[in-house]
Amino acid sequence: MRALTWHGTHDVRVDTVDDPEIINSRDAIIEVTSTAICGSDLHLYDGVIPGVRPGDVLGHEFMGRVVETGKDSTLEKGQRVVVPFTIACGGCFHCKVQQFSACENSNPAEKQDMSATLYGHPMAGLFGYSHLTGGYSGGQAEYVRVPFSDVGPIAVPDHLEDDQVLFLSDILPTGWMAAENAEIQPDDTVAVWGCGPVGLFAIQSAIHMGASKVIAIDHYPHRLALAKQMGAEIIDFRKTNVREALMEMSGGIGVDAVIDAVGMEAHGFAIDNMIDIVKQKVGVGADRASALKQALLAVRPGGRVSIPGVYGGMTDKFPLGALMEKGLQVRTGQTHVQRYTKDLLKKIEEGTLDTTFMISHRLPLEDAARGYKCFREEQDSWTKVVLKPGMTD
């Protein structure tokens, strides 16, 4: 089959690789009809996540048709499904308490040591996201082997287009969980750093959950315009002093909740960020957390901090004092996708959530490498790239 494979920093290619096969009895094979490039993929592309190996198939946002099933799969051939990026067994303690992205059984035993050493506990398996999370072949391919297919994939009705439901695989639940983690109350002012797909969905979710005001922060005009279209007030951090503006816009109190939808590769020329950029480049691995640091200072005492943005290692000069002295509450994590897919699918069907407004480009899978390059270098206009393996162009 054809698949997008990683070969090194800023070097991804569409190669021919072996087709996947059913290996365990709960597996299914999905023929991919749509798959997206995610901000998380850029962290792999930029080489700041450890444990990616040449030849690894990337991609964790995908959907398609079931073409083969293991004997214990509950899927049927021909069924159209969206697949959560988090692989979860459904039977372990963490799955039972719906903390699916902490599933204890989906990361192969021999792959768990790396993340256990880094984080104190092993991570769950994720599709196409380095060997830290299992080394599973990802969804930017014609076919994918999906383990525990009786737990993760959600069947979608034929009257919904791929583009409407594809993001159930990751960013829609991620934006939703980001807002949920911010424990939004009706009178809240909420600030969201980053107007990429995750930030945009977090904004939509926060408004849906009844926040009285959502303020979005980025520096790309088009992305800020999308945020505004979704109902947020906007701040361009290149032009405006963000903290001062947030204090003013929240009546001098500070925002009640902050959402960091930027992650470990924050842009900007703040001095600590520049030092972190250099460290990341020379491989001493400091996460660039400047958006998060700013958020911790901007949130009001007793406020809530939600971090959907991905961090992989350590960071320097973390404002720990602000966290403690202001009595902040922090919630974060890889999204427990399986917890949200059913309810969010219902909202899509009812038309209460718009899931297509951010798609800027649809490309054939063969053009995936160009998709990565542009999504990284022309972020303002390339807001979300969807790859279509079946598309000829």
Add this chain to the structure above:
Amino acid sequence: MRHDRDKGLAGAAVGVGLALGGLAFGAFLTQRRKGGGDDAPFYTRKSPERDDAVLGRTVTIRKPRAELYEFWRDFGNLPQFMENVETIRSEGDHRVWTIKAPAGRTVDVRTEVSEDTQNERIAWRSVEGSDIETSGSVEFTDAPGDRGTRVSLVMSYDPPAGELGRAVAKLFMREPEVQARHDLKRLKMLMETGEIATSARTKDETRKAKQQENG
């Protein structure tokens, strides 16, 4: 490919390691009774007090105690999740473990059950005439609420005698711990999900990975 070869050898060595030891078993039981001044398991003690020839590891499995006990009691089941154990067959009162060793060799370990308390604890040790000496025990206790069962494996692994044993022990003294950890994870997967997770894309890839691991 030095790295892969090392991994293969290490993998094989730990299989041996797991089944090794023997003499230390009695010693650690005494040590255990002695206690370390706190409530932590004796095998979590810091060096230099720590006895490196003893390893212990606990995993919580969401299955009833009786089911796990029964599964373990049938030693023939163990190779399903113990990667370096090829087979365990019964010969009268004895179990003969065939364990993968470096360079495609195997080692036979002959054991007897030294304790069997229903739904609680199974212990075994090698008998005279076994290629190498070993002892181990597995304990099953209820986890709180509906969390299932805590399964604790304790093994002792004194450096084995003989040329092969010496080489193995020298290179990989700490590896049995890794192997035990992986084996318990695989047991948990098998019991909780009915299968053992693999990220391989093709069956061929799983075969290759196995071969590599076993050197």
